[in-house]
Amino acid sequence: MTQLSLWLACFACIIAGAAYYFRPENRYTQHIGTAAIVVHTVSLIQLLSSRDGFNFLTIGLLIALIGNCLLWFSNRDKDLSLLLSAAFPLGAIVIALNAIEPWQLTQLYSSSWGTSVHILIAAVAYSLFTAACGVGILLAAQEYQLKHHRLKQLLRVPPLQTLERLMFEFIWAAFVMLTITIITGFYFIEDMFAQHLIHKTFFTIASWIVFTGLLLGRHIAGWRGQLAVKLTLSGFFLLMLGYFGSRIVLQILQN
Secondary structure: OHHHHHHHHHHHHHHHHHHHHHOOOOOOHHHHHHHHHHHHHHHHHHHHHHOOOEOHHHHHHHHHHHHHHHHHHHOOOOOOHHHHHHHHHHHHHHHHHHHHOOOOOOOEOOOOHHHHHHHHHHHHHHHHHHHHHHHHHHHHHHHHHHHOOOHHHOOOOOOHHHHHHHHHHHHHHHHHHHHHHHHHHHHHOOOOOOOOOHHHHHHHHHHHHHHHHHHHHHHHHOOOHHHHHHHHHHHHHHHHHHHHHHHHHHHHHOO
């Protein structure tokens, strides 16, 4: 049953991505996205119920779900259909990986409610940063086309000011959640060296420093445009390297 729900969620996300790309103005497209999110949620619940713990692919499934929910909600008053047309298929890839389980991954389990809360907050932070990066990429592409006078090739996205404001809204929310993640991590994790978390901690703090600099630069010097996007992508890369990079090394290469 779990496998069936995962594959149904995978196909639902593919269909939703296609609908947002080919028929963004159709009134049923947003409903298709809603259905894909619902099936995705059901598949995640069944997956967690059928396993004694979780692994980094399961967390990836949660991050994809939250990210798609954020973009779906923002699409109600802004045209983010182009971004959703990429986000849903990427979510489908994560779902498919959970369905086929290509690697023998170590299952992680924690009876500590504090650690569980820490993981959930971290997943929300990663999802918000993912959404911010997606909006940032659209912002950079739109700005590039405007500077090079390619008016006929302008992307199907909101105005630059709207995109930039949305990107920083995501970044601010994600930064707050990341700060809480770091604090709860140091509080609930007793020995990060014994738990092989030193690399994750280092890259997470490095990412936090990058985003701190970006937000301060935005407030003090008015940083925006390409510079803001580059710093956003850099901080996000460090964050993903810290989590998924360390997980891949520890759980795949060591097996």
